[in-house]
Amino acid sequence: MYILVTGTAGFIGMHLSQKLLSLGYMVIGIDNLNEYYDITLKRNRLGILMENPNFHFENIDITDIDSVKKLFESFPFNKVIHLAAQAGVRYSIENPFAYLDSNVHGFLTILEACKDYKVSHLLYASSSSVYGNNKNKLSETEDANSPVSLYATTKRSNELMAYTYNHLYNIRTTGMRFFTVYGPWGRPDMAYYKFTKSIIEGLPIQLYNYGNLKRDFTYIDDIIKGIMLLFLHEQDINNKQPNEVYNIGNSRPYSLNYFINTLENVIGKRADRIELPMQLGDVVETYADISKIRDATGYKPKIELEVGLTNFVRWYVDYHKEK
Known part of the structure; x- marks a missing residue:
């Protein structure tokens, strides 16, 4: 089974790719290796992944429609785990257009590819930031329409876009709202x-x-555990609920x-x-x-x-x- 992991040189992307490889999957990873933070760290993460013969890397920007299309033509992806995004709440105030390009345009490119190439399941990264300043324990039933940063707005937009593509084209989608992930190989901007x-x-x-x-600091191993459970329970979860969003946190x-x-x-x-x-x-x-x-x-x-x-x-x- 071929699995596409976008943002594979990122913090979560590296750990997830390692887990998938350990289970015997063929992992195709893409990343544009931008310079938002130390690119050497990203290359070192990739170096570890590339020691596994079942891992293949392509330097691709998800906003590049032609390159993404070519990739989907080259590999019969069964599932896609979309983690690539312009990260950082505070950086979104300084560089708002980077977030629209990567997080909205890029996500649309992935949705279109999943539609055109009949991907069975798309899992994608959302964020706890979509809840804004909602108080108390944050449930998926809570209002998530008052984000206080453009980063959060783009992540909420992803959830709405996934809903639309599920409705129009019956694409199974699973959104994952991560809560403050930390651990080895983490991001220097955190x-x-x-x-x-x-x-x-x-x-x-x-x-x-x-x-x-x-x-709600959540260790990377617990985040990966949550992703893999949604990945492996896809049939049970998505038969009746083909478009869902889940919190993954420490609680x-x-x-x-x-x-x-x-x-x-x-x-x-x-x-x-x-x-x-x-x-x-x-x-x-x-x-x-x-x-x-x-x-x-x-x-x-x-x-x-x-x-x-x-x-x-x-x-x-x-x-x-x-x-």
């Missing part, structure tokens, strides 16, 4: 990565909203201050904290209600924060050769 770098190097860290934020939000305290203990060094006002486009709290994916697949996250951060810091020190 707060936990920046905090780790600054604490180790003795630099101050910036805590927005004066540290009064909560996040246990941690305050930013608790997170920093735990990170300090793991590193063995105190942080110099600078408290700042809330940033534009940010949300106060994320808290995943995971009852829907749990009831559908048996999903249950297992990795505790201290374990996840220990794994991340160990990887970070080894990767960056910090002393």
Whole structure:
């Protein structure tokens, strides 16, 4: 079975591709290797994947309609897992057009290819940011029509586009709202990565909203577990509900201050904290209600924060050769 993973050089894309390869799938990965963050990190992730003979990589931008079409003509994809996107909430305020290009135009290109080449199931990455500043535990039944960043708007647009293509062309689609993913090989633009770098190097860290934020930090292995359960339970889930969206999170939000305290203990060094006002486009709290994916697949996250951060810091020190 040929599986297409878009954004395969990304954080989640790399880990997911590794999992699929370990199960014997033929994985075709595409990525445009843009310079939003360190391209060397992306190439190193790819280097690990390319050690497996069942992995094939193409440097393709998902907005390039002709290249995407050629790819779908070359491989008989049974399923597509679409992770490629312009990431980052705050960057979307500075560079809004990059998000429309990649996250809307690019997603439309993938939808059209899935329609034209009869792909049986499209799984795609959405985000907890679609909930905006909704309070309390965030359920898929909650309103998700008040996003507070353009990034979130594009992700909500993806969900609506998937609904339309399911309605018009009977394409099975599954949206996955990820909640603050962290772990080894993570993204350098994420707060936990920046905090780790600054604490180790003795630099101050910036805590927005004066540290009064909560996040449903979810370890990468638990995210991959959720994706694979939806991937493998596709027949059971999608027969009656061919277009669905699921939260994939830890369902246990941690305050930013608790997170920093735990990170300090793991590193063995105190942080110099600078408290700042809330940033534009940010949300106060994320808290995943995971009852829907749990009831559908048996999903249950297992990795505790201290374990996840220990794994991340160990990887970070080894990767960056910090002393």
